[in-house]
Amino acid sequence: MNLIFRKARILVVEDEKIIAKDIESTIKRIGHESAGTVSKGEDAIRVAGECHPDLILMDITLKGEIDGIEAARIINETLKTPIVYITAHQDEDTIEKTKGTNPYGYITKPLDDRDLNTAINSAMYRFDVENRLKAAEDKYFRLSENAADMIFSQDTAKLNYRYVNASSFRITGYTPEEYYEKPGLLDNLVHHEWKEQYMFSKQQVLKSSITLPFEFKIVHKSGREVWLNQRSVVVKNSKNEPDTIEAIVTDVTERKIYEVKLEETTQKLRALSNYLQRVREEERLYIAREIHDQLGQDLTVLKMDLSMLGKSSAKTAKEKNIPELDKVCLELKEMSGSIDGIINKVRKIATELRPDILDKLGLAEAIEWHAGEFEKRSGIKCITKVLEEEIQLKPEKAISIFRIFQETLTNAARHSGATELKIEVAEKNGWLILHVADNGRGITEAEMEKGSSLGILGMKERVLILGGIWKMTGEKGKGTSIDVRIPLR
């Protein structure tokens, strides 16, 4: 039994009538269809054009004007019909001559059923595979040619381009033809500031063979600077050595311009925020001092005056025996007590505005003191471990870190539900480290990024201005911790 790959309509070109009929009946017996038999090359060309067979079985030596090879050549010019040659014997010279006509196979006379079937099957199979391959190639070619991005493939050793699509012109100013003429053209367009980084990235791609996107600047043919983003893959040869780089290149100039502008704006905003914070701290310091020194002193003077008035009133009351004055004396005493209360409140307000302990004893002591005050007010236990010896910090730095600490404690009291806080101030390799961990519910990622609250944002900004590193982590049910590192110099 013969198995056929797919049923085909076959034209037989054979000048010996008996053999032609024999082949035709074999074809039918196997399960294919006959598209007729012809004996001359000229007829073969005509009939093939009229009835479009799926396959032609072509005898090489024919009696007419033209032989089978010439007929095949002419048919190939207009049709895509696969042709299998029928040869009388294994004549190498003749077979050599057929090579220019894209033969799909050879069968030798006398024909054997099985050989014929095999030749037809393999010709049809090859024809179908080639068609599918061609369709896929055409599809990728069309996609690539119409892509807005530049697509190219380049020999890794000699740097010559094997393929460059039309977008190369829009993106770099050079046509595909110019790329084919100048190996390594794109490499040469890289802006001098980016050459080193570009070569490094290219080496990385060659080493790792994975898609590594990198961004760099080139000089367009017009002279303007263009930002590109390139994603490359390395295709290896049969010896597993890098052979070709295939890359997609996108023009990202517009995005880069916005990025630069955004960065500039961010820097300006940061500087403004820094300035505002400094002004605020200076103002607080001024107000705290005015309240403490001026108001505090005035109140003390007032208290002294009252006390003197009380004493003289008591004396007069006694000497002149005026009992009403004794009542006045009592009230004066009470007033003096009230003034003490006011003095304490004034001190508290001044301290809250600007803890003078920070200026007098330094950051570590101020943190310890504030933790103590916080524990009293909130009922949250504070386990504090601070540096023994004082760290030398500029006042702006110290107050900034202190404000971060204050916000951390405020947040713990407001949001965490914690019962305990671990606070640590340390110094390591030229960095000041502030670590605060609570045992509360644990902040979530979303809460950390929440745009509407300013506490965390303010803390981050302060750290960035000081050139430090900020890390906040939360674990559900276990707590939240903050790690701040500030360079001391």
Ligand SMILES: Nc1ncnc2c1ncn2[C@@H]1O[C@H](COP(=O)(O)OP(=O)(O)OP(=O)(O)O)[C@@H](O)[C@H]1O
């Ligand atoms: N220690 C913490 N434990 C649990 N959640 C926290 C903690 N700290 C902050 N959060 C969460 O993160 C959010 C953002 O904190 P952030 O300090 O930025 O803002 P806020 O405290 O709500 O308002 P404010 O701008 O007045 O500081 C909080 O609303 C809270 O949901």
Ligand SMILES: [Mg+2]
């Ligand atoms: Mg807050």
